[in-house]
Amino acid sequence: MDFSENYYYILGLSNKASAKEIKKSYYKLSFKHHPDKGGDSDKFKIISEAYNILIDEKSKLEYDNRSRWGKSYDEKYEFLDYEFNNISNMWDDDIKLKDFKKKEGLNIVVYIDDNFNGTLEYERLVICKKCNGNGKDSKSKIEIKDSEGNVLKIYDSDGGCDFCEGSGKDFTGNDCQFCFGQGKIGSKFCKSCNGERRILGKQKLSGIIFPQGEKDFKIEFMGNFSKDIPGKVGHLWLVKK
DSSP states (O other): OOTTSOHHHHTTOOTTOOHHHHHHHHHHHHHHHOGGGTOOHHHHHHHHHHHHHHHSHHHHHHHHHHSTTSTTOOHHHHHHHHHHHHHHTTTOHHHHHHHHTOTTTTOEEEEEOTTOOSOEEEEEEEEOTTTTTSOEETTOEEEEEOTTSOEEEEEEOOEEOTTTTTSSBOTTSSBOTTTTTOSEEOSEEOTTTTTOSEEEEEEEEOOOOOOTTOSEEEETTOSOBOSSSTTOBOOEEEEEO
């Protein structure tokens, strides 16, 4: 279970959704994205994970309490997790640092020393602004050519987004995080990111106060953006040498 994941959003639901609504949404999405039907296996995997967590009463209760996306989120759990992580520094620093670097490479680890002045510049993967993160050129056209390469016809190639059904909005009325509000996804790769959905950029931070006596410090949501899971961002970890 990943408490940083918004399982409700993945299924297109609010955190007040009933078990019946969770099942209905899962069946609809799994039908669209099942690999046997030509769907994306990674997308289907995260949809299935969200369903398995939310349909089980025990795991759903834990998720609702401990995830900021849950309907009964309690910040005390985040504090307890933080305390446990700092206690673990005394005996498994090496194991912990390996964990930082997992999760699809979303987390970024930067090592600092006693001369750290609170200002930092580093590289991270951010959403491509040209395509708004969907990796496609929404203005791309389909050209029908003859055997000699002459263009016979040109068609618009905009494909409707499956998750918002072309509306560009999610169930809350906000921009869909799969097509990023466009309601459509073109057939050709974005020329800026070449279909990668993200580009490498420089991030500058200042005014960072590293907790005295600590060995590591997490700055939330300042890591890399996920390529495949809309809205998911890793964390930046500052680690003292």
